[in-house]
Amino acid sequence: MKKAVIAILAVLYVTVTSGITVNIHYCMGKLASVEYGYDDHDACGLCGMTEQREGCCHTEYKLVKVDDAHQLVPIADHNFQMPVAILPYEIVWIDEAPAKAVQISPSGNDPPDQHDTPVYLRNCVFRV
Numbered sequence: 001m002k003k004a005v006i007a008i009l010a011v012l013y014v015t016v017t018s019g020i021t022v023n024i025h026y027c028m029g030k031l032a033s034v035e036y037g038y039d040d041h042d043a044c045g046l047c048g049m050t051e052q053r054e055g056c057c058h059t060e061y062k063l064v065k066v067d068d069a070h071q072l073v074p075i076a077d078h079n080f081q082m083p084v085a086i087l088p089y090e091i092v093w094i095d096e097a098p099a100k101a102v103q104i105s106p107s108g109n110d111p112p113d114q115h116d117t118p119v120y121l122r123n124c125v126f127r128v
Helices: 002-016
Strands: 020-027 030-036 057-064
Touching: none
Parallel strands: none
Antiparallel strands: 020 030, 020 057
C-alpha cells in the first residue's frame, strides 16, 4: 500500500514539475471541452466551423507547471553577537585568617587508628 502511494505521488510530482499542456476549447462563447496535451485541429468538433481570429470558436492552450518550487532560499542574515550585560557587583576582600582546620572524627564502624602498631603485626607476617 505504501509503495503504491509513493509511486502515485512520484508520478504526480514529476508531472507537475515537468508541466502539462491543457487544451481548453470554447464554442459559441461557452466551454466545450478540456483536454490534456496539444491538439492542433482546424475545425470545431461541435459546430464544424474553422477557428478564426474573430470566429465563434477559439481554443486556449495553458501550461500547468510549478515555476518556483526549486528556487534557492536566500540565507537570512542573523546577528549572532552576544549582548553584553553590565551587572552590578561588589568586590569583597576577606582580611580574616582562615579558620583552623577541623579534624574529622571517624565514624563508629571505621577500623581503629593503627599508626602505633608495627607493620609486621599489622600485616600479620611472623617469621620464625
